Amino acid sequence: MSTATGTTLPAWELPLTPTLIVSTAIATRDFQDVHHDRDLAQGHGSKDIFMNILTTTGLVQRYVGEWARDAIGPDFRIAGCALRLGAPAYPGDTLTFSGSVTESGELTVIDVVGAVSLGNHVNAQVTVVAR
Amino acid sequence: MSERTLSGKAAIAGIGATEFSKASGRTELQLSCEAVLDALADCGLSTKDVDGLVTFTMDNSSEIAVARELGMGDLRFFSRINYGGGAACGTVQQAALAVATGVADVVVCYRGFNERSGDRFGQVSQWAAAQVNTNGLDNAFTYPYGLSTPAATVAMQAQRYMHEYGAVSADFGAVAVADRKHAATNPKAFFHGKPITIEEHQASRMIAAPLHLLDCCQESDGAVAIVVTTPERAADLKQKPAIIAAAAQGSAPDQYVMTSYYRDDIGIPEIGVVGRELWRQSGLGPADMAMAVLYDHFTPYVLMQLEELGFCGRGEAKDFVKDGAIELGGRLPLNTHGGQLGEAYIHGMNGIAEGVRQIRGTSVNPVPDVQNVLVTAGTGVPTSGLILSV
């Protein structure tokens, strides 16, 4: 598999369920009510509970990691992850990841977009190095 | 030097001014009349001696109104110069041309306004876009978007200048610090006793980024008048004459008022035109200037002027102004009255008066051994300049 600039990563569609939103929030020790209590989330002006940032970070790295294991090799290391956050990821929606290699060499930089029906939930830039 | 020269054919004999304030409490016409009287008294002439008057196209007090108020007799010469502060030295050039050719004997140049308590130039000049003439049409391609204040128009050039030459905001700040240092010891200055540090400059609020508040000159009320006559007559008057060694105007190709953005280089080549003409007329050069009064409505233009006038190479002004070089005692003290950032914004006319004081040796911040002083007018517009000599 190639890591050349312009290489695209296979898309990944992740259905968002309340269980996913809540279990990941708790597994990342983020107990803010907007990530598990719909009534309170709506009280804050939100449509529903929504995904927390630590989970977005984890999912982006899972997406890149699954590709990197084949493309770079099992010894790759994630050295950095910069997220720009956009539309909230609500239960019932689908989070679709796509990505492409924007820099290749000693460092591989992958631009990732995680889109939901409202627009881009996250634009990420993940830096991967081979160990 | 050929016969066809203006150099040495006229002199500034008298200077006068009102106080500089933020609210004069009287009309612009009254301010101008007071300044004219003060200038005539300075050199010992009377209103009856005056046979010519010159002011800015922008001035709200006509020559005939000033003549009426002061009970002047016949006027043989009257003229106005356009393009805002670019007119300042141009008014003196008009007077010198009239005196040198014998069209008039005593010409007074004046500029008076309530520019702080009345129509503030720092605000949006709606009239500039509304005027039904070519300037109004030019402004149609800037004002509706919001590019409609002097600071904003300069910021556009400053940003490009920083990009091309690696200058930073603090380099512009050196001008503000020098001006305010000089104003601090000038009792007539609005900012008398109020120097600033570069840190204060950097901390001042943004007006039109990259320009901070302290990159912008004051808004002021006041008037200044300058009496021009022949060197021979001036020699018989009360003050030591300031000989007009050169007087020039300048406009460059594809020139606009504050928005000459369509040239390859969006700097201020019009002041380069002025500079070359001043050096040609006077036979002098940058090295002959012990100091200069450079029009300082906005600090970046002072750096650009140093380059256009040949005091340093293109892009080198940021280094030229370092380490107090433009402060009293430095390599080229600038704006020893405090400039328009420190003393007052009288559309450059107060800078001409300071040049005269330096030639006379009466400045509150005297520069040693001044033989010649370069004075410039407003930049970003068609502009003008003078070299005054002992």
Place this chain on the structure above:
Amino acid sequence: MSTAEWTHDDIMAAVEEIKALGESEPKPARDPINQPMINNWLEAIGETDPRYTSGEAPPAMAQVWTMDGLDHTKRAAAPLHRTMQIFDEAGFKSVLGTNCDQVYLRPVEVGEHVTLSARLDSVVGPKVTGVGEGYFVTTENTWRVGDEVVATMSFRVLKFKPGARKPAVDKTRLVRPQMNQDTAYFWEGTALGELRIQKCNACGELRHPPGPMCPTCHAADRGYVVASGKGTVFSFLVHHAPQLPGKELPITLALIELEEGLRMVGEVQGGRESIAIGSPVQVAFEKIDDDLTLAQWAVVE
């Protein structure tokens, strides 16, 4: 202070006090890095990398170890929390994460015990955003094992008043352009969504701003071409003061160099965050009313 009493200057003064405190004392994570917490995380996220079941912690868990959990009293001293309190008191009660930039210096292993230090980096605002008016608050966070930095995070949130927008300005009150028979074609073009550039029919020279006579060949025979609407930023400024009729400040004004080689002034919408000299831009027509449409610009991502 009550909400009504907080001014922008008050907020910024309080912020400066927190900034002056610098980096907080290192606070240890509740637990050392441990496999059961990693396993919970792997299960929830669906991560299957075998390295994470054999002693190495996933980098994405960097922040997890030092999360405060349910006991909110513990975090009172953290710079971000203290800054949030200021904004809560000032009426900016809602929060939205906008940027999270993590750097992992080395993998951490089960048994290691990380600490977190944080400092307030910057507060920028007020800014009118799509969700309301607010301030962007950026903190810098550093995780260490002993004295060794293992990961860092720059974290930015928007602290805002939901839906609280500045009173909408009446954009029809902007300064109107003068027009005459030499320039009308330009404004007729913008009304149709065309960016027209004057062209000399005699010598082909393009020109903006327009005029009646070709400066190159002196022909008065003029027409126009429709520009592609693509260009780059030649220079720009951000106008903060004074107030401008019909504009909501600050605005970013730029000198655009068109693909066709001419320059034009315009506003770059939302340009303040993303603009630089050289940024590619695309024309975006803004209809002010039936009489006027402006050619404005947007930065091309």
